[in-house]
Amino acid sequence: MVRIVGAKEPIVGDVAWRVIFTAGWIGALNGVIVWLTTYFLANFVINNIACRMGTSLVSCGETGEVSAVVALVVAAIVSLIFLVRWRIYRPLLAAIAATVTMWGIGGSWLAITSGWGSFFLLVLVSSLVYMLFVWLAKIRSFGIALVVTAIVVVLMRLIVIS
Numbered sequence: 001m002v003r004i005v006g007a008k009e010p011i012v013g014d015v016a017w018r019v020i021f022t023a024g025w026i027g028a029l030n031g032v033i034v035w036l037t038t039y040f041l042a043n044f045v046i047n048n049i050a051c052r053m054g055t056s057l058v059s060c061g062e063t064g065e066v067s068a069v070v071a072l073v074v075a076a077i078v079s080l081i082f083l084v085r086w087r088i089y090r091p092l093l094a095a096i097a098a099t100v101t102m103w104g105i106g107g108s109w110l111a112i113t114s115g116w117g118s119f120f121l122l123v124l125v126s127s128l129v130y131m132l133f134v135w136l137a138k139i140r141s142f143g144i145a146l147v148v149t150a151i152v153v154v155l156m157r158l159i160v161i162s
Helices: 017-052 060-085 091-101 116-136 142-161
Strands: none
Touching (some): 017 060, 017 091, 017 116, 060 091
């Protein structure tokens, strides 16, 4: 390919919408994994350890938050595998950014809704977050992509915390 001197390249690389929608499906899968794993761990594993044994590092009231963090890490690893499998550009950047962004959702946002409402909310938010960070990872310069992603993560964390 001939490069024309002085021609400006776009900041963001070629964005195939197929890639963005694939990231959305991977994010939705992430949300399903987080919700199911959180439910399973909170109700059948951590609750039995913390509340029935009497001596534990986790109190009965914190089982949902602890299980949400464990579930988020497990789902991030699974999502990273799928991002790599589908050859998504800079999968580690997108997976870490999405995981850090969603870190407090298990304890704060899911407490607002219950049952299927929390399930659909988590799947939707996870899908949108993965789509956003895969799109941001398409910025040509890794340094700029890293800085922009960090700024977006900080802004989104402020939204989650408030």
